[in-house]
Amino acid sequence: MEEILKAIEERNCKKVAELLYHKVDELGDEELKEVLEKAKKLALECEDFELYKLTIYYFHELLGIDMVNEFEKLAEEKDTFEAKFELADLYYLLGELEKSLDLYRALLEEETAKGNVENVAKVYYSMALIHEELQEYEKALELMDRAEEIYRDLGDEEQLLRVGIHRAYVLFESGEVYEAKAMLAGLLPKVLDKKDLLVELHLSFEEIFEDDENYDAALQECLYALIHAKGTDYEDVAFGSLMDVLWQLFLEDDFETVYLNIDMFARAFPDMKDFFEAVKAIALYKDGKMSEEEVSKYIEKVTDQRQIDLLEFLGEAEL
Template sequence: MEEILKAIEEKDCKKVADLLYHRVDELGDEELKDVLEKAEKLALECGDFELYKLTVYYFHELLGVDKLSEFEKLVEEEDTFEIKFELADLYYLIGELEKSFDLHRSLLEEETARGNKENVAKVYYSMALIHEELQEYEKAIELMEKAKDIYKELGKEEEILRIDIHRAYVVFEAGETYEAKAMLAGLLPLAEDKKDLLVEIHLSFEEIFEEDENYEAALQECLYALVNARGSDYEDVAFGSLMDILWQLMLEDDFETVYLHMDMFARALPELSDFFEAVKAIALYKDGKIEGEEASKALEKVKDQRLLDLLEFLGEAEL
């Protein structure tokens, strides 16, 4: 919580948004209410409507506080593309898909008339995500292609790559697993100097392998993602994906797959070696390979409370 409050004090809206996105689950209700109130005030003061959207969303989803009407009133007062685009996304996030579609269509008409091609591309891509949510994959891909064509015209190579990565994932969701893998593989050399996009590619591979219950391959992709995400905004996302797999393996009593793979994580990420050694010890203990006392010694080496909480999450609070 202290890190978020410090970012708010420094008026670093982007950092506040990133920290909220990745750390919101760590806050109790009172802490969350305090942080969201301060973040909301900062967002309005700075005119950062993406951060404002995030605070309204968390108020709604986590605290049951409805601030939607306040957002809608602000949209009427501001009447800019930026704030209306964020409201359309908020509608999508809270499941008001028809309202989201209606506002997106209105924005598409307005921005097309104004000749704001980049905004048109953003709207097409955002609408594609709604169709993806509705499992209307062909329509989602069609709109992604429209956004991609505009970005090609504008010379936005990174945006094109980002769309192609997501498009491959939608192809996977539509049931074309091998085509999706081929598409992602073809993007790897194009993203080799863009670590954030490499992380997205490897996490897409990870989800594909996890869906196939090929956990060894999924763990390998998590490793690639974590190495490329080190020190970036994507690090928590990659780490969360790894934790999801470890939790699934623990649920399935597949302890061997866990403890056989932790050494590679410990060597690739030495700053987290104590954590991965502790995960290995938990799996060995659960599999009856070591005594509880030996596992406890491994856990005692981990000092970071957040990591200790994750270890407890994996089921070894009794040690």
Template structure:
């Protein structure tokens, strides 16, 4: 909490948004309310609408406090692309998909009249995400291709690649698994110097392999993602994907797959070796390979409260 308050005091909106995204689950309701109220003042002062969207979303989802009407009123007063785009995204985040699409369509008409190609590409991609959520995969791919074409015209190579990765994932969601794998494989050589995109590709592969119940391959992809994500904003996302796979393995009582792979993660990330040793110990205990006392000792070596919570979470998977 102190780190977030310090970033607010320093008026570092980008850092505040990053810290909120990664640390919000660590705050109790009173702490969260205090932080969000202070961050809200900063976002309004700086007119950082992306940060404001995040704050309104957390008020809504975590505290049950509705500030949507305030955002709508501000969007009407400001009447800029940025504020209306963030409001449309907020509608998407809280599940108001039709309202989101309606606002995006209005924005698309405005930006097309102005000839703002960069904004048009952003709108097409945002609309594609909504159609993906609605499982309208063909429409989602169509919109992604429109966004991709504009980004190519503008010379935004990284955005072109990012959209292509997501398009491959939507193909997988639509049932075209092998076509998706082939597309992702073709993108790999193009992103070897871009760790964030490498992480996205490996996490896409992970979901494909997990869907096929090929957990050995899914864990391998989690490892690649974690290694490339180290020290970046993607680290928590990659770690969350690993936890999802482990949770599924514990649910299926596939303890052997867990304990056979934990040394791999411990060797790749020695700073988390105690955690992975504890995961291994829990799996060995549940498989009847070691006694509870031995597993308990491994868990006791983990000091980080957040990691201890995750171990408890895994330990209760079959309950």
């Protein structure tokens, strides 16, 4: 909490947003309310609508306090692309997809009339994500094509790559698995020096392999993603994907795949060795290859509360 409060005092909106994203689960309700109130005030003073959106979202989802109407009034008052764009994204985050689409369509008309092509591309891409959520994959791909065309004209290589990775994932969702894998492979050499995109790409491969129940390959992609995500904003996302795969394996009683593969992670991340060895021990215990007394010794070595909670979570997995 102190780290977040310090960032707020320093008026570093970007750092406040990053810390909230990574540490919000560590705060109790009263602490969270205090932090969010201060972060919201800072966001208003700096007119950082992305941070403002984040605070409104956490108020709504974690504390049950609805402040969406405040954002709506603010966006109407400011009447800027940034404010309305973040409001549309808030609607998306809250699952109000039609409201989000309606606002994006209005923004698309406004920004097209003004000739703000970069904003138009952002809106096309954001609308594509909603149509993907609605499983309207053909429409999502069409909108991504339009965004890519603009970014290509602008010479924005990084955004082109980002949209391309997600476009490949939508192709996978639509059933074009081999084309999706080929597209991701074609993008791989272009993102080797861009950690965030490299993580996104490996996580896309992970989902493809997991969907095919090729868990050895899925875990390998999780390993690559975690290695490249180390020390970045994507570290939690990559770790979450690994936990999702492990959870699925425990649900399916496929303990062997867990204990045969988990040593990769223990050796790649020595600072988390105790945690991964405890995961292996639980899998061995579940498979009847380790006694309860033995597995307890491994679990007792883990001192991080979040990791302890995750071990308990995996240990309770059942069909």
